[in-house]
Amino acid sequence: MSEDRIIIVGAGIVGLACADFLAAESHNVCVIDPDHEGDKASYGNAAGIAVTECIPASSPGVFWKVPGWLLDPLGPLALRWSHAPALMPWFLRFSQVCRSEEMNRISAALADLNGRTYDDLLPMLERNGLSSELKRLGALTVYETDEAFKKDKWEWDLKRRHGIECQELSGPQARELEPALSKIVQRAVFTPQWSQVSEPRKLHNRMMKNLRDKGVQMLKGKAIAVQIQEASATVMLQGGGSVSGAMAVVAAGAWSKPLAASIGDRVLLESERGYNTTLPHPGIDVTREIIFAERKFVATPIDSGLRIGGAAEFGGLTSAPNMKRADALLDLARAYLPGLVEEAGVQWSGHRPATPDSLPVIGHSPRSRRLIYAFGHGHLGLTQSATTGRLVADIIANRDTSIDLAPFSIQRF
Numbered sequence: 518m519s520e521d522r523i524i525i526v527g528a529g530i531v532g533l534a535c536a537d538f539l540a541a542e543s544h545n546v547c548v549i550d551p552d553h554e555g556d557k558a559s560y561g562n563a564a565g566i567a568v569t570e571c572i573p574a575s576s577p578g579v580f581w582k583v584p585g586w587l588l589d590p591l592g593p594l595a596l597r598w599s600h601a602p603a604l605m606p607w608f609l610r611f612s613q614v615c616r617s618e619e620m621n622r623i624s625a626a627l628a629d630l631n632g633r634t635y636d637d638l639l640p641m642l643e644r645n646g647l648s649s650e651l652k653r654l655g656a657l658t659v660y661e662t663d664e665a666f667k668k669d670k671w672e673w674d675l676k677r678r679h680g681i682e683c684q685e686l687s688g689p690q691a692r693e694l695e696p697a698l699s700k701i702v703q704r705a706v707f708t709p710q711w712s713q714v715s716e717p718r719k720l721h722n723r724m725m726k727n728l729r730d731k732g733v734q735m736l737k738g739k740a741i742a743v744q745i746q747e748a749s750a751t752v753m754l755q756g757g758g759s760v761s762g763a764m765a766v767v768a769a770g771a772w773s774k775p776l777a778a779s780i781g782d783r784v785l786l787e788s789e790r791g792y793n794t795t796l797p798h799p800g801i802d803v804t805r806e807i808i809f810a811e812r813k814f815v816a817t818p819i820d821s822g823l824r825i826g827g828a829a830e831f832g833g834l835t836s837a838p839n840m841k842r843a844d845a846l847l848d849l850a851r852a853y854l855p856g857l858v859e860e861a862g863v864q865w866s867g868h869r870p871a872t873p874d875s876l877p878v879i880g881h882s883p884r885s886r887r888l889i890y891a892f893g894h895g896h897l898g899l900t901q902s903a904t905t906g907r908l909v910a911d912i913i914a915n916r917d918t919s920i921d922l923a924p925f926s927i928q929r930f
């Protein structure tokens with residue numbers, strides 16, 4: 518056993534960010550994953566550094582739309598009915614979040630966390646020679662109707678209260694920013710603080726290579742349990758092996774729940790599967806990420822093409838993807854982006870690690886300071902990865918953290 522080793526379980530962007538901040542402080546780090554180069558959420562996401570997103574998924578308006586969405590076979594929300602009994606405790610907690618005092622508490626915590634993004638992301642990108650991969654172009658949220666825009670007004674007002682800059686635009690003003698948009702767009706909001714990376718997969722692969730070069734050990738293996746001893750932490754691997762060190766960090770995205778359960782920590786965590794299609798030659802120019810407010814999907818120009826995606830499907834981690842959802846999102850995009858060339862589109866789906874309150878789990882286990890959690894980032898794992906890495910490094914060094922971690926504790930479950 519290497520006595521000072523810090524073991525990170527999971528090589529998604531959150532695990533790698535934790536490794537990066539710890540390696541920068543000369544810790545002895547080992548990252549365990551069954552498939553380091555696997556095609557998980559951190560590879561195929563929409564590339565947005567969505568610092569403006571501080572409203573939980575279970576906002577008051579959303580809850581009453583759920584039944585209608587579930588009845589639409591290719592709508593923005595789907596449930597595999599065989600998974601419904603297992604989902605029930607998660608869903609009950611989700612339904613409680615839209616109470617106004619909960620909403621305010623959660624959005625303040627999200628704004629706190631997102632507010633740190635650039636302080637932590639810029640140094641992480643710089644350390645990895647990736648600074649030029651960040652495009653600070655803002656994002657455009659577009660509306661088909663004035664009515665829908667007015668219904669969302671409370672969200673924009675709440676964001677403004679958290680220091681988010683929101684510029685309201687008419688349809689023609691939106692088309693000045695993004696001429697590819699059709700006349701269907703009546704209203705828009707420009708959020709200049711939003712940014713994006715040029716290609717999530719490139720960010721992930723480059724960080725993995727740099728960490729290896731810096732001596733971080735990348736160990737192939739599937740963790741099945743964590744055990745804590747008085748002076749060490751041990752990660753048990755499928756097939757019989759184990760890895761021990763001074764501390765363990767669970768950062769296995771949507772797969773983290775059984776690892777927390779293995780030492781008796783309960784968490785409500787579900788896979789919220791998303792879908793997208795990347796069009797390598799889209800035939801139109803889109804400059805920045807566009808969010809289609811009513812239809813709940815996004816289009817982001819990245820190095821490999823125009824990525825059009827969204828959807829939230831609750832079906833557990835083992836159900837097969839339904840790629841018709843990716844097709845349905847392309848169908849929606851046609852009305853907004855005329856002239857879209859769909860040839861050679863590459864479809865993808867991945868599991869967002871979703872908590873019912875939209876807050877990630879960051880902090881140590883109540884059972885031992887040798888076990889730290891860093892998972893459950895839902896729609897914002899790329900955005901919050903660097904700050905999570907910074908916070909984990911601060912916890913391990915026993916430093917004061919830049920934000921209050923109480924809202925992110927696993928004890929809330």
Ligand SMILES: Cc1cc2nc3c(=O)[nH]c(=O)nc-3n(C[C@H](O)[C@H](O)[C@H](O)COP(=O)(O)OP(=O)(O)OC[C@H]3O[C@@H](n4cnc5c(N)ncnc54)[C@H](O)[C@@H]3O)c2cc1C
Pocket residue numbers: 526527528529530531532549550551552553555557558559560561562563564565566567738739740741768769770771772773790791792793826827866867868869870891892893894895896897898899900901
């Ligand atoms: C369609 C879509 C669009 C998105 N768009 C955005 C966006 O624009 N901006 C944004 O900020 N976020 C976005 N997200 C969310 C973001 O991608 C995720 O929150 C983030 O990638 C989660 O990172 P992670 O490292 O926690 O998990 P993952 O990327 O899922 O990585 C988890 C890792 O743990 C490993 N693992 C699993 N089980 C074990 C085990 N037992 N032992 C060891 N290792 C294990 C897996 O192999 C994997 O490598 C999007 C997600 C989706 C699906």
